[in-house]
Every structure is written in structure tokens, then in C-alpha cells.
Amino acid sequence: MNINSWENCVIRYGAGVGMYRTHLFGSPSIIGCSPAFNKFVMQNDNLFPIRWPAQDIVGQKSLVVLNGKAHARLRSYVSNAINKPDALKKIAKLVQPRIVASLRLWAEKGQIRGIEETKKGNRMIFSHVNVPGNLRKHWKNVCQSRARPGLDELDRCFEGLVKGVRAQPINLPGTAYHHALQCRKILMAIFRTELEKKNGNGSEDGDDLMDGLMRIKDEHGEILCDDEVLDNIVSLVLAGYESTSLASMWALYYLAKYPDVLQKLREENNAVNNKKRGDFITNEDLAKLKYTNKVVEETIRMANIAAFTFRLVSEDTEYKGHMLPKGWKVILWIRYMHTDPNNFDNPMCFNPDRWNQPPKPGTYQVFGGGARICAGNNLARLQLAIYLHHLATGYKWELVNPNAKMEYLPHPKPVDGVEIAFSTL
Ligand code: HEM
Secondary structure (H helix, E strand, C coil): CCHHHHHHHHHHHCCCCCEEEEEECCEEEEEECCHHHHHHHHHCCCCCCECCCCHHHHCCCCCCCCCHHHHHHHHHHHHHHHCCHHHHHHHHHHHHHHHHHHHHHHHHHCEEEHHHHHHHHHHHHHHHHCCCHHHHHHHHHHHHCCCCCCCCHHHHHHHHHHHHHCCCCCCCCCCHHHHHHHHHHHHHHHHHHHHHHHHHHCCCCCCCHHHHHHHCECCCCCECCHHHHHHHHHHHHHHHHHHHHHHHHHHHHHHHHCHHHHHHHHHHHHHHHHHHCCCCCCHHHHHHCHHHHHHHHHHHHHHCCCCEEEEECCCCEEECCEEECCCCEEEEEHHHHHHCCCCCCCCCCCCHHHHHCCCCCCCCCCCCCHHHCCCCHHHHHHHHHHHHHHHHHHEEEEECCCCCCEECCCCCEECCCCEEEEEEC
């Protein structure tokens, strides 16, 4: 999928009513690229159900691909477990020692690739927030093992999944989809072993996400079957782990490119630290860090981690005099919202102060919208704010290749993976 050719399309034909008709992967498709059209689609979940190109990668029983009641039931549990104030309070306490430990490790190394190290750091964090206890031990052991160079098995498998999830579903050796299916098999086997252990021991007292999913009941008192639990665990790690790692990587990049922003961030966070005398910050402290929260929003806007998202027209629907025929695909081009100068002044400039005012209505769609708005949006913001706090107060860093070129798929990033020289202040 060539994002640049879509951008040329808008330049050539104008924004029109905010949608384009095209053929993608042999199917008639509509590309949405205006705040109003995207909002119309996101708010009308029944007319435009979600339809990922490669649903098998995510899992047919995952909340990320389900629609209607089945989706609502899972979503409400997941969002309570990871995205509500009580959960976030606990998570802030849990993740902070791990963030501090991973930053110390970066300083010991002296030179790191942001893309790899933010993933390792997040893996430690994520394993504590999200995944089952036994697997957490396995993951932790792998993370701490210096004898095993490079990415570990779980990491490689999740990376394979991320690459396949937006790919054309062609199951031939060598394709991203084929590789992702292989990765999914391995992951499902690892998680199934954990589930079987839990089934053997009883999960009544456990408090990780898998225990919670195993306890959900529907209106008839039915619990989820094993495949439902597994599909949802895999898709939650998939949705949360890579996205927050990339956001942290971009924070390193932009703060190195914009030293004035880093200076302001440092001043605000040092002021909090001086009062606390070395204690970890709480999420109440974070709520008061006004500038830090603006840096968080600006980082996520610029990072454009979810560049587009997928829907299907479920019945003939009219929009501003145009017929959207049943069965057509809809691709909401979220990235365009955040890079269009009509929506954000000088959009490619990293400027946290733009958040002194709210964005124009409907233009900020980084977490999607409507019934499918990101179920981990507050968790992602919290995690990034904690990262920024410890980075700004304890460390300095420089880009090794400040003019590195960008690549855009499966997610935008500098080709050198943000290589930096990193040390304590
Ligand atoms: C900066 C980080 C993140 C970004 C930019 C992001 C972005 C998004 C977007 C755009 C969607 C909507 C997709 C659609 O409309 O089809 C979404 C959905 C979702 N996200 Fe995130 N996300 C992030 C972090 C997280 C985290 C940390 C989690 C937690 C595990 C998470 C879990 C989910 C889930 C479960 C959904 C599906 C919601 C549903 O279908 O009801 N995300 N995310």
C-alpha cells in the first residue's frame, strides 16, 4: 500500500467530501481522509463493522475483530482491567521500577538503538501488566539472559504478527501473512501451555489478564472458551506492546531534535522530583505535569503509529450525496488527519505548545474513535509520561544519525532505528 500515492491523490483531486474510491488488493475500496467522513464511519459501527485484511492473524475470537454484543462484552472487561483510574494507579506503581532499571541499562551500554531498547523495556513492563504469571517468569528470564543475543522468541513472533496484520492475506512462503501465521502458531502454543496450567490449578484467585478473561461470564452465565481467552491475550499484547514501544522510540527522537522542548520538560519534571526527594511519581503527580502531558500528545500525534484502520460497508449507505455500496472496504487514513496543514498548523513541526488549545473538532484520531476507540489509550499515555519523567530528569542523549531517512511500513520510523549515544546527566 503506497501512502505517498494517496497523498498525491489529495493534492491532485482536492479533498472533496473526504473520501476516495479505489481498488486495493483487487477489491473496491473507499479511502477516508477527512475528519467528518472518518468520524461518520467510526460513529456508525453497525453500518461499518471492523474488518481487518488478515483477521486470522489477530484471531477470529478477539475483541479486536469481533463486532456487536460479543465485542462489547470483552471490551468492557479489558478496558476496566487496563484503562480505568484504579487500574492505572496500580500500573503506575508496578511499571516504574522497570522503567528506571531499563534506562540505567541504556546508560551502561552508552550507545543503543531506540527501536530495540524501547521494546525490551516495554516487554518487561508489559509482562507485568498484562500477561500470565508463569509466562511472566519465562519472559523475565529471557529478558535478563545476557547469554541470548538479539531478539527472543516471543519478541520475534510478535514482530512477525505486527508485520502480517495489515498485509494482503496471501498464504505463500515468503509473504508477511504466511510468516505471521507461523508466528501466531508458536505464540498460541506458548500461551496455551500457560492456560492449561491455570486450568489445572484453578484461576479463581489469579489477578492477571488471563485469569480475568477466564472468569468473564455472559448473560447466560457462560464463560469464554479456551480459544477466546487465547485470541484475546495474543491480540492485547499485539495492540499494546509494539505501539507503546514505538511511541517511546519517537519521544527519544523528537526530544533529541528539539532541545528546547527537552529543556522545558526537564524543568517541569525536576520541580516535581525536588519536592518528592527520590520517591517514584504517582499518577496524581502526572496529572499535574501539564507540559509533560502536551509532550505525550504531540509525540503520539507525530508518531502516527496506527496510520490507517479498516472497516466494511455492511449495507448500501449514502454520504453527502454519494452511495457507499454494501461489501466495499473502507480504509480510514488516520495519519492524514495529523499531517494535513488544514488540521494542524505546520504539522511536521514537533510543537507541544500547540496543545495549549484543543485540536479542531474531529482532527485528532490517533486512538481511533466511536465504539472502537483504543481500549488502552490511557495506559499508553501513562506509560509514556512515566518514561518522559525519568528520561528528562536523569539522562541526556544525542542522535547518531540525525539525518537518517524514514521508512513507513509496517510503521513509520527512521531507518537506523533511532541510534543514540545515551548517558546519565
Ligand atoms: C501509542 C499507543 C497506541 C496507539 C497509537 C493505539 C491506537 C489504536 C487505534 C487507532 C485503535 C482503533 C483501531 C480501529 O478503529 O480499528 C486501537 C484499538 C485498540 N487498542 Fe490501541 N493504541 C495504542 C496503545 C494501546 C495499548 C497500550 C493497548 C493495551 C493493551 C491497546 C489496546 C487496544 C485494543 C484492545 C484495541 C481494540 C479496541 C476495540 O476494537 O474495541 N492499545 N488502538
